Amino acid sequence: MANVWVIAEVKEGKLKKVALEMLSKGKELASQVGGALEGVLVGSGVEGLASEMAKYGASKVYVADDAALAEYNGEAYANIIGKLVEEQKPGVILIGASINGKDLAPRLSAKLGAGLASDVVELGADGGKLTVKRPIYAGKAFASIKFKTDIQIATVRPNVNPVAAPNDGASAEVVKISADAGAVKAKIVDKQLSAGGKIELTEANIIVSGGRGMKGPENYKMLEDLADVIGAAVGASRAAVDAGWRAHHDQVGQTGKTVSPTLYIAFGISGAIQHLAGMSSSKFIVAVNKDAEAPIFKVADYGIVADLFTVAPIMTDEFKKLLAE
Amino acid sequence: MNIIVLVKQVPDTETRIKVQPGTTDIVREGISYLLNPYDEFAVEEALKIKEAKGGEVVVITMGEARTEEAVRTALAMGADKARRLDGAEFLGADSYATAAALAKAIQGESYDLILCGKQAVDDDSVQVGILVAAMLGIPCVNMVTKLEVADGSVKATREIEGGTETIEAPTPCVITAQKGLNEPRYPSLPGIMKAKKKELKAVSLGDLGLAADQVGAAGSKTEISELTMPAERAAGKVFEGEPADIVPKVVRMLRDEAKVI
Missing domain, CATH: 3.40.50.620 (HUPs)
Known part of the structure; x- marks a missing residue:
């Protein structure tokens, strides 16, 4: 058996x-x-x-x-x-x-x-x-x-x-059963936890992700606000991580994390092949990008061709209203 | 301090992967190969430790002749010498058989520390470093973003959920490198010239003293029965116009049509 x-x-x-x-x-x-x-x-x-x-x-x-x-x-x-x-x-x-x-x-x-x-x-x-x-x-x-x-x-x-x-x-x-750990050579000597119970990307049900189109680290606040409303984790493209805007552990893609959330919302991510590989098994993909030709639209279920800086705050408000219903 | 770095040659992350029909391999023609990006962090860290403390950096890989190119990259960055486990017997290995061969090769070297990438970006197994450590009976700290080396021990900071933790381990031990550990150097032109003259020894199964059924496909604990391509995503809906008009619509549709919120 x-x-x-x-x-x-x-x-x-x-x-x-x-x-x-x-x-x-x-x-x-x-x-x-x-x-x-x-x-x-x-x-x-x-x-x-x-x-x-x-x-x-x-x-x-x-x-x-x-x-x-x-x-x-x-x-x-x-x-x-x-x-x-x-x-x-x-x-x-x-x-x-x-x-x-x-x-x-x-x-x-x-x-x-x-x-x-x-x-x-x-x-x-x-x-x-x-x-x-x-x-x-x-x-x-x-x-x-x-x-x-x-x-x-x-x-x-x-x-x-x-x-x-x-x-x-x-x-x-x-x-x-016995809780005897036996011989242990490597020991934890310190732990540094970031504040506010962050949702781990690979386990998140919803991911809001920002790429080069975010233009700078300060603009991710906009995505964090949206993420707070819908209970999402915030990810980033390799371009944004390499630019130093976001931490390495936020990177989605072939040299970052491969994710399969229920909903993936991409802001200002063009859709390089190595990024698409990491997120295209998401169940539902929404892409927001000014460039109608961006490759991300080929995998997106809903594509919004518009300026993300206008879209993100409206989306946050609309989700707030929707979830209050 | 003598350091061993385990490396793997992988297809460039820009590669469009296609399955070779009727096989359990991908189409290899036209692929350009690289030193696995996570192994680059491992090589860089080894070089930084060597620069601070002296010693030798030995690179070990397993694979066919073409994989020497990745090894040469590591040598051009500054590693001292290299070994390649060479022979048809080694091919088709899963992580377990790969680690078994590498662990045996490592036993023939003098070392204080072993570094490797946390995963290779081809089969994405995230196993080999930990397996090698377990097979050698030494500790392993996985997904390390910061490393401090002292006499007889290391302090390694690793990524955990929602933060990091620092682990102290005695040497020798295995450290697997996560992005963020360092910024790998580019090989310099003199470095590339020097690398051509550095020792790159082919190691056979006989040299290792292993049996053919301990390595490669025969020594593997798992086997690939089929490779498939991901399902194509159907073309989606495109919304253009004033965000004030379209965004409320899209948000409603996410609930009512897509049912994902």
């Missing part, structure tokens, strides 16, 4: 949305590969979240709950989860393709000699084995991947799998 595991990431005391997405998809996978859907929680004060995982289909949740595990440490988490995997031998391990998830997965792959596919956007099963599809060249092409190993690990891109309706009556067996 090949069980499907979801390693859930916890943020500010809540399960990350991608964990719910993976549980929803994992339930389907578990029935396809003939196993059970089980969850893993590692952290501090996380045990209570097992019942949340149960609502989305986990029949058993392994919990390592310890104050020392409050902060993600790749070595510690991999030691704890790796040991559990060796004991329980699940067939499929799903991990959210977050910054920490992408750090954890290869550590487990090496420890377990298990195949790993990163940032997958489609999950399926064939003959009891996992099959996945993942973007390569930042989404200019897709690779279908098969695994040769019994333990199959995938990091799953946020926002691509829908969250199923929770079953409030469901419960899961909670199995406490």
